[in-house]
Structures are given as structure tokens and as C-alpha cells.
Amino acid sequence: MKLKIHEYQKTYLAMSTTKNLFLLATLMVSCLAFSQHKHHGKSDSTNTANEYMHRSSVDDLIMRFESPERDAYQKPDMVLEYLGELKGKQIMDIGAGSGYFSVKLAEKGAQVIAADVNDEFQGALKMRIDENKLENIELRKIPYDSPNLEDNEVDMVLIVNTYHHIENRSDYFSKVKKGIKPEGELVIIDFFKKEIPVGPPVDHKVSLVTVKKELKEAGYTQLDVNVDLLPYQFIIRAK
Numbered sequence: 001m002k003l004k005i006h007e008y009q010k011t012y013l014a015m016s017t018t019k020n021l022f023l024l025a026t027l028m029v030s031c032l033a034f035s036q037h038k039h040h041g042k043s044d045s046t047n048t049a050n051e052y053m054h055r056s057s058v059d060d061l062i063m064r065f066e067s068p069e070r071d072a073y074q075k076p077d078m079v080l081e082y083l084g085e086l087k088g089k090q091i092m093d094i095g096a097g098s099g100y101f102s103v104k105l106a107e108k109g110a111q112v113i114a115a116d117v118n119d120e121f122q123g124a125l126k127m128r129i130d131e132n133k134l135e136n137i138e139l140r141k142i143p144y145d146s147p148n149l150e151d152n153e154v155d156m157v158l159i160v161n162t163y164h165h166i167e168n169r170s171d172y173f174s175k176v177k178k179g180i181k182p183e184g185e186l187v188i189i190d191f192f193k194k195e196i197p198v199g200p201p202v203d204h205k206v207s208l209v210t211v212k213k214e215l216k217e218a219g220y221t222q223l224d225v226n227v228d229l230l231p232y233q234f235i236i237r238a239k
């Protein structure tokens with residue numbers, strides 16, 4: 001009888017040890033997955049935006065970003081005119097991609113920091129800079145969670161079709177604010193959150209109401225919102 005109880009206890013112990021080991025292993029795998037996720041600094045929504053975009057190859061994306069169809073709705077000349085005098089200004093273009101705006105800003109005489117998280121886009125833009133001997137564009141590889149700006153480094157930060165790719169935006173854009181000189185500004189251009197023929201699916205876009213709320217949380221007190229200049233995108237100038 002004694003022996004039977006002893007055996008039962010051993011079996012029970014073995015079973016509970018196996019169960020605990022299994023639970024421990026599950027916990028470790030979850031922690032690892034979580035830490036890798038945090039390491040890349042991407043939330044689910046941000047993953048969605050970047051994963052959705054990268055369903056196309058970078059070569060295809062560049063063709064699309066630089067296409068005449070994009071020019072037709074992006075109206076870059078009107079946008080640059082709207083931004084005013086750019087000559088001599090220090091401007092960071094966050095999520096520069098193929099350099100659609102970085103190159104145009106540089107051609108207007110700005111000193112541009114073309115910032116991106118992606119090596120392929122940075123590589124393609126480097127070739128473009130070299131081929132066109134553009135001396136006033138600097139490339140800056142940045143992490144997902146920071147623009148890596150020095151305090152008061154730039155007069156303007158421009159972010160086009162990339163706001164919805166950023167996670168923890170209030171925190172991110174308070175870092176951006178520190179990098180902008182006191183008289184400088186943040187300019188956001190992004191898609192209206194509705195069905196339109198261009199841009200990502202509606203649920204990847206961020207509504208104007210949310211953008212304004214997040215910018216206030218980030219410390220911006222003056223927001224100038226333009227919804228008329230472009231057919232599919234709003235422009236916010238924030239200080």
C-alpha cells in the first residue's frame with residue numbers, strides 16, 4: 001500500500017514537472033517573441049502598414065512612388081510653393097523612401113537629411129544622389145522609434161505618406177519636436193482616411209482627428225490644417 005502511494009506520488013510529481021516545464025517553455029517562447037517584436041519597435045498596426053507596403057518589391061514601390069500618376073495627385077510643385085522659402089533650410093524628410101521629396105527639396109536649395117529605416121530605399125537613394133551629384137542630401141538610417149535628430153538640429157521635418165507607418169506616435173513626435181528649432185515646423189502629408197483610388201487600405205490610415213490629438217499630446221500647440229490643396233491628402237503644419 002505504502003509502495004503504491006509512493007509510486008503515485010512519483011507519477012504525479014513527474015507529471016506536474018512535465019506540465020511546469022511545458023508552461024515554462026511556453027512562457028519563454030512568448031517572452032522571446034514579445035522581445036523580438038519590441039526590438040524591432042513595431043506595433044501591430046505599424047507592422048500592418050509596413051508589411052502591406054512590402055508585399056511589393058522595393059523596385060516596384062520606387063516605380064510607383066516616382067510615377068507620373070503619383071505626380072498627378074501629389075502636385076509636388078504646388079506643395080513646395082505652399083511650404084514657402086526653402087533655400088538654405090535644414091530639413092529632415094522622415095521616411096524618405098526613393099527620395100521623391102528629398103530630391104525636390106535639395107533642388108530648391110535646402111540642406112536635406114533623407115531619413116529612413118530601410119536599407120534598400122537608402123541604397124537606391126544613394127545611387128540617385130551619386131548619379132545626380134546632389135551634394136546637399138545626407139542619408140540617415142534611423143530606427144523605427146526615433147528620428148535620431150540632435151536637439152534643435154533642423155528648421156523643418158517633412159513626413160509624407162509615412163505618418164501611418166510610425167508607432168507610439170505621441171512619443172515619436174515629441175522626439176521630433178525636440179529636433180526642430182523653436183521657429184521651425186513639422187509638416188505632415190498623409191492620406192485621408194476614406195476610400196480613395198490611391199494609398200493603403202482605409203484601416204491602415206490615420207484620421208485627421210487622431211493625428212491632431214496625437215500631435216497635441218506630443219506638445220505641438222499650433223496646428224494649421226489644409227484639406228484643399230491636394231485631392232487625396234491632408235497637409236498639417238505643426239509647431
Ligand SMILES: C[S@@+](CC[C@H](N)C(=O)[O-])C[C@H]1O[C@@H](n2cnc3c(N)ncnc32)[C@H](O)[C@@H]1O
Pocket residue numbers: 050053065094095096097098099100101115116117118121142143144145159160161162165166167
Ligand atoms: C509609403 S513610403 C513613403 C516614401 C516617401 N516619403 C514618399 O512620399 O514617396 C513610407 C516610407 O517610410 C519608411 N518607414 C516605415 N516605417 C518607418 C519609421 N518608423 N521611421 C521612418 N521611416 C519609416 C519606409 O521604409 C518607406 O520608405
